[in-house]
Amino acid sequence: MPRSRFSGSLNSPKVDVAIDMGNPILNLTVDGFLKIGTVAATRAVAEDAYHCLKKGSISSHNFEHTLKKMCKEGAYWGTVAGVYVGMEYGMERIRGTRDWKNAMIGGAVTGALVSAACNSNRDKIVIDAITGGAIATAAEFINYLT
Amino acid sequence: MPRSRFSGSLNSPKVDVAIDMGNPILNLTVDGFLKIGTVAATRAVAEDAYHCLKKGSISSHNFEHTLKKMCKEGAYWGTVAGVYVGMEYGMERIRGTRDWKNAMIGGAVTGALVSAACNSNRDKIVIDAITGGAIATAAEFINYLT
Incomplete structure (x- = not known):
């Protein structure tokens, strides 16, 4: 039975939230999402702050819009990251090794899933899978470099 | 005097090219670019291969187009990666620590530079800098997770 524990600790400059879902792959996914x-x-906040600075005025309408955008963008990026992290970890467990091929396959599957969730055109899904795999591989390579 | 040495080794499945520019930051940049x-x-090849598979025919015109796209996309992604890797390494040298803030600053500077090189609209450059920083930070976080 997966147990759910919630423990939060608040430090001065950063918020650290740890959620234990009782399953390593779920933990990673939730962690990536958050x-x-x-x-x-x-x-989203930084982008809207720049717009406010430029216009020189802060209105409540603007703030509401920013809040909505934060939620929308956060949920979108978070979902993509969660799927990717889960996929990469799953690949590592299945293949038994850690290398850039995990990132490539994870990126490709994530690209295909996200594309399939957004639209149903088959060609676009394949192209997005290829692009996702390429981006994940590139990120993995850069990571080894630095 | 920076010396330039070129040594190439060809293994069966992968090509390993090492270029020593005599400067760690230049080495990293060139490595990232390549x-x-x-x-x-x-x-680009995978994308066009899928298109060929779907159409069921390979024409010389297609091949030429693919080759051109390979060069163009390779140069573009390579330049972005080279700038980013150089920036991140530079930040590490300046700040003296390795953490996600290097990635954020490196990504922001890279986003601003690439945006400035492509178009001259000031707003777009700032937004691209914010987005670049966010993407680099996200990639760094994912990297720590897996």
């Missing part, structure tokens, strides 16, 4: 969702939400 | 350029070129 972390990347936060990054995407921050990006 | 590796990510290869990934992008492979992606």
Whole structure:
């Protein structure tokens, strides 16, 4: 039976939320969702903050719009990251090794899944799978370099 | 005086090219350019191979188009990756630590530079810098997760 535990700790500059779903692959997925969702939400805030700065005014309508965009972008990026992390970990368990091929396959599957969820054109799904695999492989290579 | 040495070794499934530019930051940049350029070129080939498979015919015109796309996409992705890797390494040297902030700053600078090279609209450059930083941070976080 998977147990769900929620433990939160609040430090001064960062919020650390740990959720234990009782399954390593689920843990990673949730972790990826939260972390990347936060990054995407921050990006949305930064983008809108720049627009506000440029216009020189902050209206409540703007704030509502930003909040909505934060949720939408955070959920989208988070889902993509969660699927990718879960896939990569799954690949590692199935293949038994850690290398860039995991990232490639994980990226390709994620690209195909996200594309399939958004639209149903078959050609687009294949192209998105190829692009996803390429981006994941590139990120993995850059990661080894630095 | 920076010396340039070129040594190539050909293994059965992969080509390993090592170029020593005599400077660690240049080495990393060239390495990133070559590796990510290869990934992008492979992606272009895979995409066009799928199109060929679907149409069921291979014409010389197609091949020429693929070759051109390989060069163009390889150069573009390679340049972006080279700039990013160089920036991240530079940040590491300046700040003296390795953490996700290097990736964020490197991604932001890369996004701004690439955007500035492509078009001159100031707003677009700032938004691209924010997006670049967010993507680099997300990739760094995913990297720590898996």
